[in-house]
Amino acid sequence: MSNSIKLTIIGGVNKDGTKEPVDRVEVNPGDILGIVGPTGSGKSTLIDDIEQLAQGDTPTERRILINDEEPDAKMRVDPRLKLIAQLSQNMHFLADMSVSEFLQMHARSRGKDPELMHKVIELANILTGEPIHEDDHLTVLSGGQSRSLMTADIAVISDSPIVLIDEIENAGIKKQDALALLAGEGKIVVVVTHDPVLALMASRRIVIKNGGMSDIITTSTEEKNVGNRVSEVDNWMMDLREIIRRGEIVEGVV
Amino acid sequence: MKLVVVAGTPGSGKTSVLLHTIKALKRRGNKPAVVKVDCLWTDDDKRFGRLDVPIRVGLARDMCPDHFTIYNTEPMLQWAEEEGANVLLNETAGLCLRCAPYPDSCLAVCVIDVTTGPNTPLKVGPLLTTADIVVMTKGDIVSQAEREVFRERVLEVNPDSLVVEANGLSGKGAIELAELIEDGVEAGEDMVLRYNPPLAICTLCSGEKRVERKYHMGVLRHLDGFMEYKGE
């Protein structure tokens, strides 16, 4: 099923009500689409429009098509039929439940096997530092632990052909591993980011200004090369970070 | 006249969602009127007032606000009729989780805040279990997974309800709600409540203020759940 999905964003209006410059974006399976722009410009708003399959009924007036058609109303609400998984900017859980109770219930809501929770916890613990246990209370998890669990939950339980990711770089977790885990095979991935490594991993990126899609840039070969170099620097930074986290000394590692 | 009873715990977003829904209803050619019932004080009338719709406030004061709503339903409908409305939106105070002020021929809407956590649907009682539509608000503050778990809990306690994910700030869900209201039933002549009112026949109901057990008569329920009748 995931191979037949095509996502189309039909442009709406900027914050001031004028027409947004980009009026149509089409995304195919396997594409990674970046969303960039200043803070407060409307990046999260764009992926919220996609998550709720907006039909001109949000402040942006955008419309979202699936396979060139307005999606069925049921697809918008029933998690069992949902085509979209979203990792939002929220860093914490508010639900007063244990990790296992929550994951089992989430699996049920998506029509999946509750036993998948073990796999979710296992994956989350690869991304995070201090391990998460199944009887931990959700509300006591740290920001990084929560993000890891949300990420693993999306990869395993919300496994959907369209994945929306909002600023994975800020959580202190291994962002490239997390992205690879979420992207899976042949999915449509839309990733909001301020991070050059992630932005240049995308094949195209939408630039948001004043609430609207102001431009769409295709990553050139030249940019890909820059991306690879930045990625090396970034990996080096990550290694240093790990050393420091472990409480070791970085002298002489360069 | 269509009657829409909007109930839900205080601060759950009833007014915020209704404000967007009223705009959507008006755009579609309807004439909504609003009654807000509260206990002691409300400024919801000022918020509704900005939308240029007929608005009335009822303060229940020392009565149960839901009981007050119920026996004032007929006069409210009459007033809305006189105002030339075709939809009466009735926002309740939503304090008493034992009462559910929904008559049979109304559209019963329960507004519930997802940030209160997935155990809330288990606590809300008849307000939620006898509703036709459950509106989940404040989904912008939690993750998609939490919204989905919350929705599952709502459907566990009220499997026949229609769940609408709304946002009182952005207006998400308002168009859907307006459509459901248009498809809703007309208020009937001999309306009957969906849920039994509580057993309110103890001495406190008639003004007793002393606390000790010996002063209390009528139907009393003990801490262990045992019920006794004390009196003549």
Ligand SMILES: Nc1nc2c(ncn2[C@@H]2O[C@H](COP(=O)(O)OP(=O)(O)OP(=O)(O)O)[C@@H](O)[C@H]2O)c(=O)[nH]1
């Ligand atoms: N983040 C967020 N806040 C919301 C949402 N809906 C309402 N609020 C806020 O929640 C608060 C209470 O909203 P109201 O609409 O006044 O709630 P109410 O149920 O009418 O309250 P009472 O009439 O006093 O019982 C306000 O500060 C709203 O701005 C929502 O979807 N998301």
Ligand SMILES: Nc1ncnc2c1ncn2[C@@H]1O[C@H](COP(=O)(O)OP(=O)(O)OP(=O)(O)O)[C@@H](O)[C@H]1O
């Ligand atoms: N087209 C639009 N029309 C009206 N309001 C908009 C539009 N786009 C965005 N907004 C509003 O702008 C505000 C900021 O948007 P948003 O949170 O999406 O920004 P962001 O780019 O994700 O910021 P950050 O980088 O801080 O996460 C929100 O209140 C949103 O509702």
Ligand SMILES: [Mg+2]
């Ligand atoms: Mg954002």
Ligand SMILES: [Mg+2]
């Ligand atoms: Mg209110």
Ligand SMILES: [Zn+2]
């Ligand atoms: Zn009551």
Ligand SMILES: [Zn+2]
């Ligand atoms: Zn009593």
